Amino acid sequence: MGYPLYGNDMDRTIDPISAGLGWVVPKDKSDYIGAGPVAEVRAEGPMTKLVGLLVEGAIPRPGMNVLHGGTVVGKVASGSFSPTLETGIATAYVPVQFTQAGTELAVEVRKKTLAAKVVKTPFVSSTSLSS
Numbered sequence: 001m002g003y004p005l006y007g008n009d010m011d012r013t014i015d016p017i018s019a020g021l022g023w024v025v026p027k028d029k030s031d032y033i034g035a036g037p038v039a040e041v042r043a044e045g046p047m048t049k050l051v052g053l054l055v056e057g058a059i060p061r062p063g064m065n066v067l068h069g070g071t072v073v074g075k076v077a078s079g080s081f082s083p084t085l086e087t088g089i090a091t092a093y094v095p096v097q098f099t100q101a102g103t104e105l106a107v108e109v110r111k112k113t114l115a116a117k118v119v120k121t122p123f124v125s126s127t128s129l130s131s
Contacts, residue, residue: 008062008078009050009091018046018093020121048093050077052121055088058109065108066092066116073098076107084124090116 004010010019015038017025025038053060053076060079065072079090090107098105103118 004050004091005078014093015041015046017041018048019050046096048074049096049099050091050093051099052119052123053090053092053105053107053116054085054119054123055079055090055107055109055114055116057088057114058107058112059088060090060107060109060116064090066094067106067108067113068094068098068103073105082123088114089123091121094118 004019004021010016010021015034016022017038018041022042027042029035030039053066059081060076062076062078064076064079066074066076074092074094077091077093079088081087082089088107092107094105099118101118101120105116105118106113107116108114
């Protein structure tokens, strides 16, 4: 589904805007711990964002490098094999300039560089499996 998993996709060091969870933090509320930093990220925009990736040829795992043009631009946060899509899927934090759906990236899996593409999450629509 692409839901951020606490401990992999997010933790206390990740702001909700970068994790794609800005919708759960009210813009007009300021009486909570962290309100200042969240407002700052909202105003300036996040430096990185959590994206979904389709990875060809292998199963991506947390900590694997995400590359653009041979340069490491991020790390896999969560990864698995999708039986429905019949390919590897992952989430990763990458700089905002690489977050557009369709952006071609790569993931290093066991010393191999495999093609990856940024996709919108959820990876599979909730209606695609209904009869």
